[in-house]
Amino acid sequence: MHILIIGAAGMIGRKLTQHLLETGRLADKPISSIDLVDVITPETPQSTGAVITCRQADLSDPATAPALVESRPDVIFHLAAIVSGEAEADFDKGYRINLDGTRALFDAIRTQHDTRSYRPRVVFASSIAVVGAPLPYPIPDDFHTTPLTSYGTQKAICELLLADYTRRGIFDGVGIRLPTICIRPGKPNKAASGFFSNILREPLVGQEAILPVPDTIRHWHASPRSAVGFMIHAATMDTDAIGPRRNLSMPGVSATVGEQIEALRRVAGDSAVRLIRREPDPTIIAMCEGWAPGFEATRAKSLGFHAESNFEEIIRAHIEDELEGVQ
Amino acid sequence: MHILIIGAAGMIGRKLTQHLLETGRLADKPISSIDLVDVITPETPQSTGAVITCRQADLSDPATAPALVESRPDVIFHLAAIVSGEAEADFDKGYRINLDGTRALFDAIRTQHDTRSYRPRVVFASSIAVVGAPLPYPIPDDFHTTPLTSYGTQKAICELLLADYTRRGIFDGVGIRLPTICIRPGKPNKAASGFFSNILREPLVGQEAILPVPDTIRHWHASPRSAVGFMIHAATMDTDAIGPRRNLSMPGVSATVGEQIEALRRVAGDSAVRLIRREPDPTIIAMCEGWAPGFEATRAKSLGFHAESNFEEIIRAHIEDELEGVQ
Structure with a gap:
């Protein structure tokens, strides 16, 4: 089994690589090699089995894509x-x-x-940004994609291409619409959605965090661990069961900020919650009022994708995976 | 008012041009010039007012589009x-x-x-092919676009681009999802959907026509006259009322083939109906079972788009517009 990961230096890419190296197999077959590609050269992970190749490449350079698929990987994570x-x-x-x-x-x-009868599995990371306000809650699987950002537009277009290329038999594609990943490990970043992770991750290690929105804001989350699970399942599942609608809204946990904070209180106590400082930011409030409150994800769940069932599980996954189980 | 019509040699393009020349105005402003463009040079219509320019051009040639918009038309019909x-x-x-x-x-x-603060109205002819089976009836406005053809995929992608470019203020776009146009004037053609028009148009002038599908097939139609009406309304309406969801499923008439035939009987009698010869074609039957049975079109109707309200009106529009009112 030869695997290509494009975007391997990102948080999900690194966790996916780690998971593949730990299990050593995909779809019950041993992994012989993994090509890791990103615009910055991915770090070379330790491997006792699979041959790892790391390369720096820009997908917008016309020479890049042909070079990446020349070795005909069995599975491509994009x-x-x-x-x-x-x-x-x-x-x-x-x-x-x-x-x-x-x-x-x-x-x-x-x-x-066309030239060598190649037909890989392609797992494409799409996003809940393909939908745009006003949004119902929960959002049904057959809700239209009317993105309100160029990013969401680009993801929605790629979903359409993935479905058409799959329908024509060129590859076997699965598009997965990722929830907002929470708790993101690492340092606080400046992404507008960063506070969802910050207000949990920082207090768990005794640090203060800023909450720029009201407790009533509802959004849609899954842990990094679940995101890796979605990728693996999309790469190994029987795709005949999907049919032509190849882009799936992933399951997740719908929670208000208030519910997130109460989950933190149950896991880490009042002292952690007291480290959250409220500093309302009208720009961030305006943005996140248009974000997806949650999806039905009926099809994805029936096809075997699963995420956490409540926010406490999301916090405990972080403690297990990032804090060595200690909090 | 300077107008550009790309695809001007087609049936809708010619009828739209004729309408514009007859009224001489668009959005209460006199039409000074119309540029007619297609891959085959459009026929030059008679004009007593507007200056007509006809040119042959291929939009896939990189030099074409910049040349077409160089004169900065106020309205572009694509x-x-x-x-x-x-x-x-x-x-x-x-x-x-x-x-x-x-x-x-x-x-x-x-x-x-970017260079000259240009911001035209752009009317884009999309298609009901952006949706794909299985489909509910009627199809709601917020139903997802999961096309089952490359054509439908391409139209759905252009809808997304149109909405994003409009959101960014680059132009003021309206995408209109046209129903299957019926009755198409002219000779029977080999389009798989051609029979919808053939079984009405041919018997109305005493000619036999072949029906390749069962009477129970339900589909979504509007007359050429309505299609032109949609274009004009999309070019002149107050687009502030639309909001960011710029692609609209147009109104139309949902009818089974059996209902179409009964409308023909009411308008033209049993003798016309007897000219329809049933010759089931499994390929066409399989294709049209996946076609859209009809749309709610709630938003388009509330925004002032209107079509025929029953199939008799569609037939009478053809008699008035193509047969000089005589049948």
Whole structure:
């Protein structure tokens, strides 16, 4: 089993790589090699089995995609993207990488398909940003994609391409709409959605965190561990069961900020909760009022995808995976 | 008022041009000039007012779009497309013209927008092919787009681009999802959906027509006259009322083939109906079982778009517009 991960240097890419190296197998077959690719050279993880190749490459360079699929990986994880804020600030760069880069990848696969009967499994990381307010709660699986950002537009377009290329037999694609990942490990970042992780991660290690929105804001989350689980399941599941609608809203936990904080209190006590400082930020409030409150995810659940069932589990997953079980 | 029609040689393009020349005005302003563009040079219509320019151009040629918008038309009607069957048979051509051609047009407008504050109204002819079976009846406005053809995929992608470019203020776009146009004037053609028009148009002039599907097939229709009405309304309406969801399923008439035939009987009698010969075609039956049975079109109707209210009106519109009122 030969695997390619594009966007391997990101948080999910690194955790996915780690998981693959630990299990050593995918779809009951031993993993012989993993190609790790990103715009910055991914760190080389320790491997006792699979041959690891790390390379720096930009998917918007026309030479990149053909070179990546030349070795015909059995499974391709496509996680690379310019993030929401940057795609909004830089119109050309967002379209060039998120849309043209993805299409270049799909077309490079098509060339190998046409000449050498190649047909890999392709797992595409889509996003809940494909929907846009006003949104019902919960959002049904058949709700239309009317994104309110260029990032969401680019993801929605790639979903359509993935479904069409799959329908034509060029590859076997599964698009997974990831919830907002929480708790993101690492340091607080400046992403507008960063506070969802910050207000849990920082207090768990005795640090203060700022909450810029009211407790009533409801949003849709899954742990990094669940995100890796979605990827693995999408790579190994029987895709005949999906049918032509290849893009699936992943399961997750819908919670208000208030419910998040109460989960933190149950896990880590009042002293942790007291480290959350409320500093309302009208810009962030305005943005997150348009974000998805939660999805039915009926199809994904019936196809075997699963996430946490409540916010305490999300916090405990973080403690187990990032704090060595100690809090 | 300076108008550009891309795809002007097609049936809707010619009727739209005729309508504009007859009224001489759009949005209460006199029409000074109309540029007619298609892959084959459009016929020059008679004009006593507006200056008509006809040109042959291929939107997939990178030089085309910048040249078309150089004169900064106030309204652009984009009707050009490779049709469904051809886009399915020729993957590259379909994507090159239906997707890349449209994107080239939008980006040419963006260049004029960035350099010269240009911001035209853009009316984009989308299609009910953006949805794909299994479909509810009626299909709600917020139903997802999961096309089952490359043509439908390309139209759905262009809808997303249109909404994003509009949201960013580059142009003022309205995407209109046209029902299957019925009764198409002219000779029977080989389009799989051609029989919907054939079984009415041919018997109305004493000719036999072949019906390849059962009477129970339900589909979604509007007259050519309504299609032109949609275009004019989309070009002149107050777009502030639409909001960011810029692609609208147009109203129409949902009817089974049996209901179509009964409408023909009421308008033209048993002798016309007897000219319909049933010759079931399994390929066409399989295709049209996946087609849209009808839409709610609630938003479009509330925004002032209107179509016929029953199939008799569709037949009478054909008699008035194509047969000089005589049947």
